[in-house]
Amino acid sequence: MAPRQPRRLRTALALLLALTLALGMAAFPGAPTAAATAAAEPPAPGGTGPAHADPANAGSFRLGTVRILGVPAITVASPAVDAGGDSGPEASERARVIEGNLNQLYEPRNPCTAGERVGEALLDRLSLKGTKAACDPNHLGLQGAPQALRVILLPQPGGGQQLAAMVPGRSSPFPLLTVTEQDAQFNGLPLDALAEQWRDLLERRLRSARRVFGQEQINGRLRIALVSLAGLALLMALVVALWHVSQRSLPRLQRRRAERSGRFDPLLLQLTQAFSRLLAALVILLGVAMGAVLLLAWPGQIPAAIDVLLQPLVVLMKALVLLVVATVLRGLVGLLLAQWASHLAVRAEHRARRRQRYLSLLRVLRRLVNLACLLLFALWTVLGIPVLRDLSSNAVLASGAVLGALALVFQGLLRDFVAGLVLLLDDRYAIGDVVEIGGRSGEVVDVGVLSTELRCADQRVVVVPNSHCEQVVNHTKLRSGAELTLLLPRSITDLAGALGLIGEELTAFGSDPHWAPLLLEPPRLLGIEAMTADDLQVKALLITEAGQQGEARRELLGRLVQRLQGWP
Missing domain, CATH: 3.30.70.100 (Alpha-Beta Plaits)
Known part of the structure; x- marks a missing residue:
């Protein structure tokens, strides 16, 4: 007989409720912030430039976040719907250009490649004079002391306000961004008040960023990072040594438990196993912490380091969510198959066969659920890595090509997988049947997604790939x-x-x-x-x-x- 329906129904409903609560709790936190990787763009007073991150909708506005050292500073807006006129660039484009302009003030990029710099130095030494300005990192004249930087407001002919940076040694202001009417409407402030608020905020944040990129701070940060890495490495070595000790003691405790020589041996064995697993998890956490320390050694990587530190917790939450999903799906599969096995329309002489097929289908479908959840967990985890999450379309196409090549390499496994599904749905055999496959005869003891196991009369186990089961002689069907x-x-x-x-x-x-x-x-x-x-x-x-x-x-x-x- 099939398992009792009420108990399975209660179990499935309880697991479904737990899954709903877990997903609801996971929906509260905001999306993780990725570290800014925008390259410096040419100064653009109008705020135009290439596309940035995906724009977020906020009612009638599209939003773009401007970051300094990877930390959000201000949010610019643009109309979500163009009424037919030229509404200017989208907020994401503006944020990209503004970040490039701000970046020039605290982390100037050299406009030349390494080869071009070497070539310029040779020309300057051999024949030409005064050519170093082309490849000088300070070719815009924006470097200087942090307190010497000032952000000023420049009124625009149309009534707007432009924020620009004043740096000693530069005769003209360096344009940063233009405050628009959409920015003022979204923030709920008059345009002049919003411009003044942003001016004060950007001036303080830019001065702090210039101090962070000072040589003394960078050297101090590197020293702290090296000391921290050394301490974490020593701690990891100690944890690994303890793990080896616990692993060596497990066989001895297992023998003592089998011999029943001690009263507390089973409890001691369980505690040692739990301690060993805890040490293994601690090794992983220490490795993640070491990666975060390496990121913190360079300015502007604080959000990325926090993301790295949170990755184990995020991965654990994803694993728990998918574990609940897999449990619910396995319960639902068992419930539906039990209902199918005990259907009243099945004739009496076919009920035993239906029960036999129920056991085979239940085992295989639960394995398929586990496999699907495992693949989903791997994909979800990979997409959660900031570097991989922001890959371009070319990288995605390249990964698709790699997957296609892998499919060709492992086409035999794919053929076995599809053949296994066909065998189950076509009811050629089930667990407990005595069959002949390719000249081998035995009892079917397991039906997997890739192969079938037969137990011969001499108790040998024969594993037959499902794609080799074209001709099957079933001695016990019905x-x-x-x-x-x-x-x-x-x-x-x-x-x-x-x-x-x-x-x-x-x-x-x-x-x-x-x-x-x-x-x-x-x-x-x-x-x-x-x-x-x-x-x-x-x-x-x-x-x-x-x-x-x-x-x-x-x-x-x-x-x-x-x-x-x-x-x-």
């Missing part, structure tokens, strides 16, 4: 049968009497109270099938319930041999 071959001497004088005697024994076996319930039909005498130089081959047919043919055949054959031995 019913079983066996042919009995009796050899009578060719010189027999009373052939009719011998056949009559065989028929009587077949009738007696069919009416035996012990064997009659296992027979689907009374045993039938087929008659003489072949004749050799010495013998006559007489055959009889035995039809039994699934899997009962072997024992019944041996019993009937023994009775016939015993009966014929006393016949003249």
